[in-house]
Amino acid sequence: MTENSDNQIKNVIERMDRPANILFVGATGAGKSSTINALFNSEKAKVGYGADPETKNIQKYELGKNVTLWDSPGLGDSKDNDEEYSRNIESLLRKKDTNGNALIDLVVVIADNSSRDLGTVYSVIRNVIVPNLTDTDKDRIVVALNKTDNLANIQYWDQNENRPKPELIPKIEAKEESVRDRISKDTRINPKVISYAAGYSDENFSAQPWHLIRLLSEIIATVPPVKRITVMNNVNQNASVWQNDENYDSYKDEVKDSLADSIVELADMVGDAVPVLKPVTAGVKVATRVVEKLFSFFF
Numbered sequence: 001m002t003e004n005s006d007n008q009i010k011n012v013i014e015r016m017d018r019p020a021n022i023l024f025v026g027a028t029g030a031g032k033s034s035t036i037n038a039l040f041n042s043e044k045a046k047v048g049y050g051a052d053p054e055t056k057n058i059q060k061y062e063l064g065k066n067v068t069l070w071d072s073p074g075l076g077d078s079k080d081n082d083e084e085y086s087r088n089i090e091s092l093l094r095k096k097d098t099n100g101n102a103l104i105d106l107v108v109v110i111a112d113n114s115s116r117d118l119g120t121v122y123s124v125i126r127n128v129i130v131p132n133l134t135d136t137d138k139d140r141i142v143v144a145l146n147k148t149d150n151l152a153n154i155q156y157w158d159q160n161e162n163r164p165k166p167e168l169i170p171k172i173e174a175k176e177e178s179v180r181d182r183i184s185k186d187t188r189i190n191p192k193v194i195s196y197a198a199g200y201s202d203e204n205f206s207a208q209p210w211h212l213i214r215l216l217s218e219i220i221a222t223v224p225p226v227k228r229i230t231v232m233n234n235v236n237q238n239a240s241v242w243q244n245d246e247n248y249d250s251y252k253d254e255v256k257d258s259l260a261d262s263i264v265e266l267a268d269m270v271g272d273a274v275p276v277l278k279p280v281t282a283g284v285k286v287a288t289r290v291v292e293k294l295f296s297f298f299f
Contacts, residue, residue: 019066020227021103022219025089025129026110027120028074031146034198035110036061036069038209039216041236057088063234070104076120086128093132102137105223109143113175113195114150118182126186141191142218143179148172148195149210162208162244192218199241213242217251221258228262229294237297256291256299263287 026032040063061069070092073085095103107129111121121143130138148164149157156168164172176193184190196211216235220228232255236242245251264287292299 018227018230019068019097020105020223020230021068021070022106022108022223022231023070023072023089023092023104024108024110025072025124026074027076027112027115027118030074030110030112031198032071032074032110035108035144035146035215036071038198038212038241039219039236040067040069040234041238057085058092066230067234075124082120086124089124089128090132093129102134104140105227106140106142106219107133108219109141109191111143111145111179113145113148113172118179122182122186125183130187130189138189139191140222141189142215142222143183143191143193144215145175145179145193145195146198149197149207151175151195162210163246192222194218208244209241210244213245213248213251213255216242217254217258220255225258225262225265228259229266232259232295232298235298239297242298252299256288259291259295260284260287263290 024032024036040061057073059071059073061071063069072089072092073081075082075085093102093104093107097103109121109125109129111118125141125143129141133140149162152168152171156165156171157163158165172195176195180190180193183193194211194215196215197207197209198212199207199209220232223231242248242252261284264284
């Protein structure tokens with residue numbers, strides 16, 4: 001790949017840098033804020049609230065110029081609050097962008113994996129989220145099961161390695177399957193269900209994230225291809241938060257493949273701007289090398 005072709009591809013990416021909007025929804029105490037901070041380091045973001053009265057309770061994080069994270073209030077505290085927050089979520093999901101497409105590109109539903117009662121999560125997916133998505137957008141949901149280190153009993157978690165002991169893995173997989181089956185039964189959709197731990201720190205205990213790269217991999221794969229680079233440009237650049245995963249290399253490759261495919265698609269949308277990407281096989285290889293350069297902190 002020549003320096004000229006490298007610059008051509010970067011110019012294409014800059015021209016196609018499109019706004020991306022991700023909505024985070026979950027029950028109180030599920031760890032939405034810690035997840036957002038781990039994924040995007042949103043402490044550096046511009047923080048505000050929805051400009052419209054219908055979304056006034058939904059916190060908004062503006063990352064750079066083109067990524068907006070929407071953090072809905074925690075559900076499950078009271079019936080009255082849940083009804084108001086649900087109306088806010090519905091209103092946001094019905095909003096359109098300037099092209100007439102849904103404003104929200106992805107909904108990440110966060111649940112407490114250590115909780116036996118996920119009724120609030122099932123209810124908001126069944127009654128609020130799915131009914132307000134178009135048929136073409138119903139696959140833009142990721143269900144993220146946080147606090148997996150507290151699933152079953154903490155004795156099944158290897159504190160030194162910060163990962164589940166072998167005897168806990170079947171329980172994790174069974175929980176994911178159970179949640180997926182319940183959502184499918186309620187809504188006839190089959191969202192990705194990801195177990196992870198966002199990590200946290202306080203005066204008593206601190207922990208690194210676990211499987212955060214798995215969650216990121218699914219987020220990147222699920223947002224529209226033309227917005228994947230935009231989202232990736234704003235993820236947490238602290239490489240250590242991504243590496244604590246038994247399948248790190250596999251998920252890293254999945255992220256790389258998703259981003260490379262998006263570059264090829266972006267180039268195709270602007271015609272002959274990048275001739276080096278026209279042959280599909282060679283184009284993906286070139287795009288992969290560009291991805292590695294653009295996100296060297298990650299790869």
